[in-house]
Amino acid sequence: MKGYTIGVDYGTNSVRATVVSCADGRELGAKVYAYPSGHQGILLDPKDHNLARQHPGDYLLGLEDTVRGALAAASGADGFTPAKVIGIGVDTTGSTPIPVTEQNTPLSMTEGFAGNLAAEAWLWKDHTAAEEAVQITQLGLQHRPQYLAKCGNTYSSEWFWSKLWRCLKVAPDVFDAAYSWVECCDWIPSVLAGVTHPKDIVCGVCAAGHKALYCDEWDGLPDKEFLSMLDPKLAELRDRLYDKAYDGATPAGTLCPVWAEKLGLPEGIPIGIGAFDAHYGAVGAGVAEGTVVKIIGTSTCDCTVASLERGLPDIPGICGIVKGSILPGHYGLEAGQSAVGDIFKWFVETVCQGDDAMHAALTEQAAQLKPGQSGLLALDWNNGNRTVLVDPKLTGLLLGQTLYTTPAEIYRALIEATAFGARAITERIKEYGVPIDRIICCGGIAEKNPMLMQIYADVTGCTMQVSQSDQTCALGAALGAAVLAGDAAGGYASFPEAQTAMTGVKPVVYTPEPGAQATYDLLYAEYRQLHDAFGGVSSQSDLTAVMKNLLAIKERAQ
């Protein structure tokens, strides 16, 4: 008899808890809670649009509200009672580090720091640490190239060390008052486990490996000598952070009495290791060797796994390859495109001043076009290029327009551009021996736009499918908890077994159509010409500097 687990998914504006049946992955009940602080849950600074923080107190309010709500919603269905819950898992955004006291309390929840923005959680999309990221990149390339090789040779302003260093510089009082810093995805499980000292937190390898330069190869976090080059205080802090980070085979702990009581759940059930939303989302969508899970939204996130046995070199331009970050026993690979849905939205809403009806009309017209028929070709770089060029200072390009080019042709060309961008990612991964033949998509665009799915199939040569669940992140977190609970308790003995039972795809399958594929092969060759020339891959191209020069001229013109 299978049990039930709970997945709690912390998003950017709200948190969602869901009660999942381990038997088949079905959602029995769910509840969403919008963070009450700031603007849509985000604390902003009117003077600095790069700043984005969150109040950890919101996380705790949301945890209680959503879990209790989800339990209530599920009660009765399928003979469910809260007593049958055998585990709980959490995923969050990231990198979202929180400064905490020696008692594992967020600094902003202590006297003297309430309302201090530097003492809050530094949300993933906070970009105040741009300078620090550049410096970490430069120092890393010079002194620890092996660190940088793991993140596409560019350390991001969104990541752990950039943010901590920034805090140290602009709010030294906060930095000094913090005993330690904890990623949000590790902190929530630590609260559930009743951990009262940061050093006792069981941290996940997902955040550690993808954002904090953690790797077994060099004994965990970056060494003190390197951190001292940034600031000696960061080197000191290293001792108060974790020594080892764990994959999904290790629980973050068991549910403590206090939180068992608060949530109305059985004490002592296992808590899944903390991980980012995209990674548990990949698990919940059925990621496996040969299968990429692609979340298509405003941007995309691509996750896949490769068996540890095969060994895996650094893959240039693939920002994150971390042992165990997605599935135990596998390398987790993460890639992404900086803008996908955002590009279509920009074209329809900003350029054409249209609305959803125009999206629908253009989609219908674009679907009538044949591959190559418009003569257009675009680069999908309106928001830079995350993978494989890892260059935020690239910009968009549209080529081939005549006096007869229609909005529908441009719309389709932009969709095709994102498909070519997706192919550039899968090809790079495949070049290094990781097989990819299937892409499972999540997100509204994948469900609503069959034309896009067929174009992606034709361009990438992969079978395209859509995840059955539209809440794969929460499902993945719940699935991880089911594995930790184990077969005997009503969960599963392994991730593959749990995935087979609990995840699935919708019936529709998009397979590459040979004729279209042949035309797209030709177009992709042209895309690569532009990609390599403007992206700096062709070192002798005169065009490599064009986009950067324009940005420099733009900056001076402001």
Add this chain to the structure above:
Amino acid sequence: MKGYTIGVDYGTNSVRATVVSCADGRELGAKVYAYPSGHQGILLDPKDHNLARQHPGDYLLGLEDTVRGALAAASGADGFTPAKVIGIGVDTTGSTPIPVTEQNTPLSMTEGFAGNLAAEAWLWKDHTAAEEAVQITQLGLQHRPQYLAKCGNTYSSEWFWSKLWRCLKVAPDVFDAAYSWVECCDWIPSVLAGVTHPKDIVCGVCAAGHKALYCDEWDGLPDKEFLSMLDPKLAELRDRLYDKAYDGATPAGTLCPVWAEKLGLPEGIPIGIGAFDAHYGAVGAGVAEGTVVKIIGTSTCDCTVASLERGLPDIPGICGIVKGSILPGHYGLEAGQSAVGDIFKWFVETVCQGDDAMHAALTEQAAQLKPGQSGLLALDWNNGNRTVLVDPKLTGLLLGQTLYTTPAEIYRALIEATAFGARAITERIKEYGVPIDRIICCGGIAEKNPMLMQIYADVTGCTMQVSQSDQTCALGAALGAAVLAGDAAGGYASFPEAQTAMTGVKPVVYTPEPGAQATYDLLYAEYRQLHDAFGGVSSQSDLTAVMKNLLAIKERAQ
């Protein structure tokens, strides 16, 4: 006491006659006549959208109607009477060849050929002779490179020999029945002069030199050996065409009694040599050494002159350099951009689905932007590139767009792109020793869009002015007639004297603003990178083939 002359301007859809005061170039009266045949005066073939013909009978009806109407409109004003008219000049579209009988009658106005499209005038924008143009280009490059050097190494489907050869191939009966072929701009004056045999027509060097490969260097029209390579019948025809072509210092004849009677004008007044609208337009706008006249409409036509004394080599990419084609004693230089207003129209009306109000709104918003502020850069090739690349198979490009790029920014970038295209033309001409420091513009866009004029000044570094007359073609034709009439008769002794008195510019002057100029110099350098890479100037660039490859893929996809 100065007299009056008449200018008759044959456009694509209508003809316009105007009575001009030689004293100051003022228009005393005018009349427009819309050609009654076909669709807006153009005979079309529903089965072939490349075909565009006109009925020469329309020209004659229009001649009588407009001249009589203009005289009536002018009567009374300024003490004017038709008896004071001292000359008449004509300009037309071209190349618009007309097959004629041995009596100088258009074939379509004779029995047996009425309604036969091949027997009508082949309008300038007829593109049925695309294959023939390619073959003439190939044969020319191989056997007579000196011919092709005069037209940018590409002979056009719009030009004289392409059209005649096409007729010979698809309507041999028409070709055989025609005694000769006459350019519309030569035929109308010949009618006014009462010429009854094609061999007696006094032809202008403008059409001959710019469209029929006529040049003093090789004894006039192309030699028979070359024409035989096309078709022996074209070589035979050469004897029945003109031997010599003349500039504006030679009249096309004097007004014959029959047409003097029909029009109500004095018999025997001089008739200006026939020339194309753009060239008489340049004269009427004040073209001179150092001054380019730019007609900005859907596309642009740029005309300037260079003293014969300096001598002038072939200038690569400048399609037409013809002795005396614009002003006697000068080389006439013609260049152009294949799309200017058409690009703005395409963006607003086709992409943004907007109207005139949107043009106005975008212009206002774009005017608020500083040079370089958008980070955008475009190529103005939506309709190919006429000068200096002479390549109709180039296409548009927009680069630098982000998720925040606005329609106004794109609109301005497109205007800037056309200004960069204009600079590429003036720079090429200047490189060969022809000075350019002033551009006089004609056309509605120049009058209505001060932002565009300022951008052109800042980009080209030239003073930009607007022609006082909005009917410069008719004015130029009338001016040419005033010079032929001579000073004693109430005209002028020379073109410069006539231009000083009869042409002028509006008070507003757009001068380059140094700050903007400096930024545009930077942007132009980037434009040239794209221009040279995609336009095939940088021979080692991998991108030269991209636009052509896309067109090839597009063709196969239809």
